[in-house]
Structures are given as structure tokens and as C-alpha cells.
Amino acid sequence: MSQQAVTVPPVPAARTRSRVRSEVPEATVARLPVYLRALSALADSGRTTVSSEALATASGVGSAKLRKDLSYLGSYGTRGVGYDVQELVLHISRALGLGQRWSVVLVGVGNLGQALAGYGGFDDRGFRIAALLDADPRRTGEVVAGLPIRPLADLDEVVRQEQVSIGVIATPASAAQEVCDRLVAAGVSSILNFAPTVLQVPQGVDVRRVDLSNELQILSFHEHRKAAAAGTAS
Amino acid sequence: MSQQAVTVPPVPAARTRSRVRSEVPEATVARLPVYLRALSALADSGRTTVSSEALATASGVGSAKLRKDLSYLGSYGTRGVGYDVQELVLHISRALGLGQRWSVVLVGVGNLGQALAGYGGFDDRGFRIAALLDADPRRTGEVVAGLPIRPLADLDEVVRQEQVSIGVIATPASAAQEVCDRLVAAGVSSILNFAPTVLQVPQGVDVRRVDLSNELQILSFHEHRKAAAAGTAS
DNA sequence: TTTTGTGAAATGATTCACAGCC
DNA sequence: GGCTGTGAATCATTTCACAAAA
Numbered sequence: 001m002s003q004q005a006v007t008v009p010p011v012p013a014a015r016t017r018s019r020v021r022s023e024v025p026e027a028t029v030a031r032l033p034v035y036l037r038a039l040s041a042l043a044d045s046g047r048t049t050v051s052s053e054a055l056a057t058a059s060g061v062g063s064a065k066l067r068k069d070l071s072y073l074g075s076y077g078t079r080g081v082g083y084d085v086q087e088l089v090l091h092i093s094r095a096l097g098l099g100q101r102w103s104v105v106l107v108g109v110g111n112l113g114q115a116l117a118g119y120g121g122f123d124d125r126g127f128r129i130a131a132l133l134d135a136d137p138r139r140t141g142e143v144v145a146g147l148p149i150r151p152l153a154d155l156d157e158v159v160r161q162e163q164v165s166i167g168v169i170a171t172p173a174s175a176a177q178e179v180c181d182r183l184v185a186a187g188v189s190s191i192l193n194f195a196p197t198v199l200q201v202p203q204g205v206d207v208r209r210v211d212l213s214n215e216l217q218i219l220s221f222h223e224h225r226k227a228a229a230a231g232t233a234s
Numbered sequence: 235m236s237q238q239a240v241t242v243p244p245v246p247a248a249r250t251r252s253r254v255r256s257e258v259p260e261a262t263v264a265r266l267p268v269y270l271r272a273l274s275a276l277a278d279s280g281r282t283t284v285s286s287e288a289l290a291t292a293s294g295v296g297s298a299k300l301r302k303d304l305s306y307l308g309s310y311g312t313r314g315v316g317y318d319v320q321e322l323v324l325h326i327s328r329a330l331g332l333g334q335r336w337s338v339v340l341v342g343v344g345n346l347g348q349a350l351a352g353y354g355g356f357d358d359r360g361f362r363i364a365a366l367l368d369a370d371p372r373r374t375g376e377v378v379a380g381l382p383i384r385p386l387a388d389l390d391e392v393v394r395q396e397q398v399s400i401g402v403i404a405t406p407a408s409a410a411q412e413v414c415d416r417l418v419a420a421g422v423s424s425i426l427n428f429a430p431t432v433l434q435v436p437q438g439v440d441v442r443r444v445d446l447s448n449e450l451q452i453l454s455f456h457e458h459r460k461a462a463a464a465g466t467a468s
Numbered sequence: 469t470t471t472t473g474t475g476a477a478a479t480g481a482t483t484c485a486c487a488g489c490c
Numbered sequence: 491g492g493c494t495g496t497g498a499a500t501c502a503t504t505t506c507a508c509a510a511a512a
Binding site: 037165204223 | 263271331332348356358425430433447448450457458
Binding site for chain 2: 471474
């Protein structure tokens with residue numbers, strides 16, 4: 001059937017007043033981090049140059065798609081040779097806005113929130129957890145992954161003082177919309193939502209949703225079809 | 235900018251030998267779980283019927299899209315009235331293959347694996363964790379979320395005995411491909427991968443990837459663009 | 469009168485295939 | 491000779507807009 005997945009077009013498409021012309025297609029943006037990761041691995045293994053074919057294979061896509069994706073960023077390859085690994089890392093990083101270190105606030109330090117805080121996927125690549133917040137006052141002060149848990153009331157202060165522009169919601173579904181509203185009110189304009197709810201946000205705010213059971217259900221659909229197909233194998 | 239995201243077209247498109255004709259578009263499949271969740275909430279709140287407009291709003295999509303999506307499953311609405319909530323839940327569940335209970339094996343019981351095991355998103359909707367496996371022999375026997383951790387060597391036995399067809403990988407990136415190979419060898423044909431790697435799998439195996447730092451980087455891209463746009467506000 | 473279901477149009481993404489450059 | 495960059499063709503998805511059903 002397929003390959004890697006989970007991150008594409010459910011982003012409904014920008015509806016900005018002034019039609020800003022996004023230049024890089026959304027589907028391409030969603031793949032850039034994958035290329036970046038593959039390139040880092042190549043760099044670590046000592047490769048200095050790579051062909052579209054090789055990088056495409058490592059990223060689980062076709063080489064034509066890869067080349068078209070990269071072409072939106074500019075012409076950084078050399079015909080007959082390939083791409084310079086270091087240089088390409090730089091260009092993709094720049095396109096993704098990874099030149100700066102983004103501060104993130106994580107709300108909801110339960111099971112999942114703790115795992116996220118300790119995951120390493122943050123520092124890993126230019127992100128920094130500015131604070132952990134939790135609504136339960138009994139958790140205040142507890143230290144998780146080296147950071148003290150703070151009360152939700154500190155939200156505005158944290159966002160202002162730490163220049164936070166990305167919020168991660170790892171609360172139960174029932175609290176997610178309210179937390180989201182408060183994040184937006186505090187000035188956060190990008191949200192990563194792990195709670196199984198659809199958040200309502202004003203224009204100009206980006207939300208991405210990660211939902212375990214959604215993913216399982218999509219896999220279930222395909223399993224179901226495969227089983228049915230196998231049964232019909234005349 | 236946008237709305238909910240994270241689960242769509244990065245699924246490269248089916249490449250099955252015999253061109254099975256998928257009927258329901260991939261993009262639609264990725265949204266069905268969202269509708270299902272919204273419908274459950276409506277049912278809990280006592281609603282018995284819902285219009286495409288209302289359900290669309292609750293799901294973060296447009297009503298035309300919703301109606302077209304549902305039309306791939308059949309004509310289950312009543313003109314002038316809307317959809318019967320219970321009935322629609324049933325039809326979507328059936329389409330997703332949720333009539334049966336799927337058994338899942340979770341490999342890698344670290345930080346994230348533990349959070350997933352305890353998340354509740356499994357039992358929640360027709361999924362059952364058949365076993366927790368971990369490569370570290372020191373963890374064997376430890377009980378997490380009510381289940382004992384078993385050694386990786388038990389994989390084949392678990393898959394066979396428990397009729398497992400879905401595997402969840404929550405190992406470090408370095409171990410993911412090997413675990414994946416063993417899952418596939420054992421007969422698992424759908425994989426949910428939380429490790430930050432692109433898995434290579436044979437045809438007929440579905441992989442979906444969930445990657446925290448990918449999501450953050452996509453948000454970073456949009457933040458970056460918004461900041462640039464704000465700066466250019468002449 | 470309301471709201472579905474759906475052809476047809478518009479938009480977006482992928483793939484092809486090859487000219488151009490190293 | 492090998493490999494990129496990209497128009498043009500294809501395929502997929504979304505949106506429009508309205509006829510038909512309740």
C-alpha cells in the first residue's frame with residue numbers, strides 16, 4: 001500500500017485577507033522536515049553530497065517529487081552531481097524558519113505531557129520548552145524533565161516574558177478548548193493539539209492535531225480492506 | 235490560517251498490483267474518524283439528528299466537503315432534515331472496519347510507550363493492546379498499565395496467538411527499522427510509527443508516522459511566514 | 469422551505485519526460 | 491554520461507451551485 005504518513009493536507013488551506021501567496025505548497029512544507037532528518041543522518045554518516053534518487057529513497061518518496069519540492073526553495077543542486085548535504089540542510093532549515101530558537105509552552109502535564117516533556121524531540125531541533133503548565137494546583141512546583149510545573153494562571157506572564165509563539169496542548173479533551181482560548185488570548189498563534197478534539201480558533205492561528213486513535217482508525221480502514229480483498233481472491 | 239491537521243495525504247497512494255479501486259478517497263478516510271468523534275459527542279449530549287452544516291462546524295471542515303465525504307459511504311441523510319446521529323455513527327464505524335476489535339502490539343515501553351499504553355485512546359474505540367514488548371531484558375515482567383512487559387522474542391507468538399494485525403512502534407529511532415522488519419515478518423501489516431525515522435516496508439504494508447518535531451517544524455514554517463508578513467505590513 | 473446529494477468547475481498535487489548543465 | 495530543474499499532462503481533492511426529496 002503505502003509509506004510514511006501523518007502530516008499533510010488536512011490543513012484546510014490559508015484564507016488570509018490579502019491572499020499572501022504561500023509560494024511553497026502545503027504538501028511540500030509537510031515533507032521538508034522529513035528531508036531534513038534524512039539529510040542529518042547522511043551528514044552524520046559522513047556523506048557530503050547526495051542525489052535526488054538517494055535522498056528520495058531515504059525519505060520514502062519518489063525522486064521527481066523530491067526534486068519538485070526542493071525546486072520551490074531554489075536551485076541548490078548541481079546537474080550531473082547532486083546536492084551538497086550541508087548546503088541543503090541550511091536552505092531547508094532557513095525555509096522552515098529554524099534559524100531562530102522557538103519557545104514552546106506545554107499545557108497539561110499528565111501521562112502524555114510528561115512523555116512529551118522528556119522526549120528530547122524539542123531541544124533536538126531548535127525548540128525550547130519555556131514552561132510546563134498544569135491546571136491542577138497540587139502539581140504546582142513538581143519538577144518534570146528538569147522544569148517546575150507552574151499554574152495555568154502564569155500563562156500570560158510566560159508567553160510575554162519568554163516570547164512564546166507555539167503552544168502544545170496535552171490536556172484531557174474537556175479542557176482543550178478553554179486552554180486553547182487562553183493561549184490565543186495570550187498571543188500564541190500556533191498550536192499543536194494532542195487532545196482528541198477539534199479546536200475552534202480565530203483566523204491567523206494555525207492548529208495541527210495529533211490523535212492516536214484517529215491514526216489507528218485509519219489503519220483499521222486499510223486492514224479491513226486488505227482482509228476483504230484477501231477474501232475475494234478468487 | 236487554518237484548522238485541524240495532521241493526518242492526510244502523506245500517504246503516498248496505493249500501489250497495489252491489481253489496482254483494487256479504493257472507492258473511498260484517502261483524504262476522506264482520514265476525516266472519517268473526526269466525524270465519528272464529533273458524532274459521539276453529539277450523541278452524548280442527547281442530539282438525535284444533525285445537519286451537515288452543524289456536523290461540519292463541529293469537525294472543523296466545510297459542509298460541502300462533509301456531504302461529499304459522507305456520500306462515498308452511501309445516502310444516509312434525509313433532505314430537509316439532516317442525518318440521524320446513531321445511524322451515521324454506525325455507517326462510519328462500519329466503513330472504518332470498527333465492527334471488530336483489533337488487537338495491537340506495542341513495541342518500546344519507554345517514556346512515550348508508557349504514555350501510549352496508559353492513554354486510554356485504545357480501549358476507547360475498538361482497539362485492544364494484546365501485549366507490551368521491550369528489547370531491554372531488565373524490563374521484562376514489569377507491569378505497565380496493567381500489562382506485563384514481555385521480551386521482544388515473544389513477538390511471533392503474540393502476533394499468532396492474539397491475531398495481531400496492527401503494530402505500534404515507540405522505540406528509539408535506531409531500533410525502529412529492525413522492529414519494523416520483525417513485525418512484518420511476524421505478519422503485521424499495519425504499523426503506527428512514533429520513532430523519527432522513515433521505515434522501509436514491502437508492498438501491502440501500511441505505515442503511518444507521527445513525529446513531534448516534524449509537527450513543530452511545520453508550525454515553525456507558518457510562524458516564520460506570519461512574522462515576515464507582519465514585518466512587511468506597509 | 470430546508471437540507472441533502474452530486475455533477476461540473478476550479479484548484480492543488482503528483483508524475484512524466486526531457487532539455488539543459490556539469 | 492549522469493542528474494537536476496521544470497513545463498506539461500495526469501490525477502486527486504475541494505468547492506460551487508443547484509436539482510431533487512422530504
